[in-house]
Amino acid sequence: MSKRIDVSDLNVYYGDFLAVEGVTMAMEARSVTALIGPSGCGKSTFLRTLNRMHEVIPGARVEGKAVMDGVDLYGKGVDPVEVRRQVGMVFQRPNPFPTMSIADNVLAGVKLNNRRMPRALAQETIEKALVGANLWNEVKDRLERPGSSLSGGQQQRLCIARAIAVEPQVLLMDEPCSALDPISTLAIEDLMNELKNDYTIVIVTHNMQQAARVSDRTGFFNIAGTGKPGHLIEMDDTSVMFSSPSEKATEDYISGRFG
């Protein structure tokens, strides 16, 4: 498991509106890459191009390359459905399926690939994913309860379990802790530290401390003004980015002097 993604010259559009322009960056395998930057600079937009979720929006399109394991995700004949099975995603707001039990939520993705699962295997998958998402102990006695009966933090970890149950190569997380309290946030940060042993993780966050705590590499996005496209300003090892960034804008943003 775990593959790197190399993005080159990526332009991302909503209809005619160029939202992100000319991004070239690498997301290393078995590491956490953090994307930071002011609101509206295109972090979510960029993240969603990595599993081809961007094109779900009517009129949205992408130019450029995103290569994983030698294959361009946007190459001819590549099925977005196949890409999404390899590149999982956790959203900003926890979104377990309300009509499914906790157990079925975990299996939601697995069952797409493998409809008739033997019971024992299903049990094993559920336990492994929930343990992996640090949720097992809290829910093991109520796996048949609806997913919506959990707290927000638990729901988010359920979504993580759902995403890792299909054993993707890469895990994308868009502000996964923004709806959570500090304790749930810590739980998820710890989880990311464990998960990066197995997965390539890309996380968008507004929390500088979080980026500093969990990530190995950090990329800073910025926009020149509203209506202008977002750019990747700078990308480096997280320790370097937070101590001696080479761009003035990065330093201003990180230190909170951002106007």
Add this chain to the structure above:
Amino acid sequence: MAAVTDEPAIRRGPAPGRLGNSIFKGFSLGSGIVIVVLLGLVAGFLLYRSLPAILASREQLEGVGFMQGRDLLSYVLPLAFGTVLSSAIALIVAVPLSIGIALFISHYAPRRLAQGLGYLVDLLAAIPSVVFGLWGVAFLMPLVGPVFAWLSENMGWFPPFSDYQAPARNLATAGLVLAVMILPIITATIREVFLQTPTLHEEASLALGATRWEMIRQAVLPFGRSGIISAAMLGMGRALGETMAVLLVLSPGFVINFFVLQPGQHQSIAANIASQLPEASGLGVDVLIATGLFLFLLTFFVNLAARAIIARRAEFSGAN
């Protein structure tokens, strides 16, 4: 700050806006009461007017020509059976079709086409039922005749399909006409529900690598489940009470059986009332009103059952 001004920050007496609130509260409470009272009045009227028929002796009822010597229960049961069976046929045909059309409009068609199609479906709802009845006789009947004949010949071992007799003035045709009639209301209701599926859940499914159809099965259909049931009940309510279309299409009979391809077997309560009332008098009218009461109760309990089904899994619905 509050300490600087003389007035305390929290005034005594009602806060501004209280009055509007009370008026609205009274108004909505009043509307609620009106509904209950209306329902009670209708039920009361039906019950009051059917009492003579319910209390009438056998001899008295034998005087009512169209009952052909039956007592009230054995008169109304075949009618109720025909009513339910024709509505069931209509639902079996209309609900899957409606789900398909609604899905196409909400999740497959390009926006322009979807709008046009939605509009067309709504237009269908505006066609008067007598026109549907005429359409059923003049257009549908010749069309389905050969199909019924084929079914009867090749699948006649299945009792409902046995012994088709032309012309197709049978319950199957009536059910099909009803299906077309209730299609718009069911489709429109289901479409609205599907359109309200949270993007969050659709994206959750797609991000797991679901195809569009898998996404629909995982996120859209379960979310719309209770909506689909309510829509079906709305349609069923209409089909149960539909008069004109059945009256024009069906050749009536008073038997309880499943031979839906044979004419002269079934009749619906509403169509029966419409056909007998002009000739009826005295106790005959009371009998027909009693069948009306039965229809009222039938629709009422169908709706109750639907609510119970929806409530049973409320915990797993998209509402929380």
